[in-house]
Amino acid sequence: MAAEIITKEDLIEFRIKLLSDIEALLSGRSGQQEPRKLLKSYQVKNLLKISPGTLQNLRENGTLPFTKIGGIIYYKYEDIMKIFDGKGK
Template sequence: MALEIITKSDLEEFRLRLLEDIRSIVGNHKPETGKLLKSYQVKNLLKISPGTLQNLRMNGTLPFSKIGGIIYYKYDDIAKILDAKSK
């Protein structure tokens, strides 16, 4: 049985390739148009606090629907806010 020695530089190269692959997979994953999102998903997308999300609902910036005690948001509405935030 032959032994193969793995160096630190080999591990570092592997780590970089793995991170690049993960970023490409995660970066390409976006919710479909028309999809409904829950509050925790919106907070993660916009990187905002629960209070800020509530303010966006209350002042009418972010339309929502409440079904059985759960608040849903349209992805299209979130995309508009993301576009405005990036400008």
């Protein structure tokens, strides 16, 4: 295995890159980064602050469209936001 020499300039470059990556992640939390397209049931329950039974009722009565893939239920983020906006009105 060949040894690789790391210089002070390499470390400075790494530090700058790392800081810019951290800044990008933190700014994404302020709403600039697009949220995930599909959410799982537990994420929807946490987002809407509802019980598992309420989530099931929303599915059964057609209020919240969903997709089931391999036994896991997924919800589109935009559909959830429509419900969220509807509750506020």
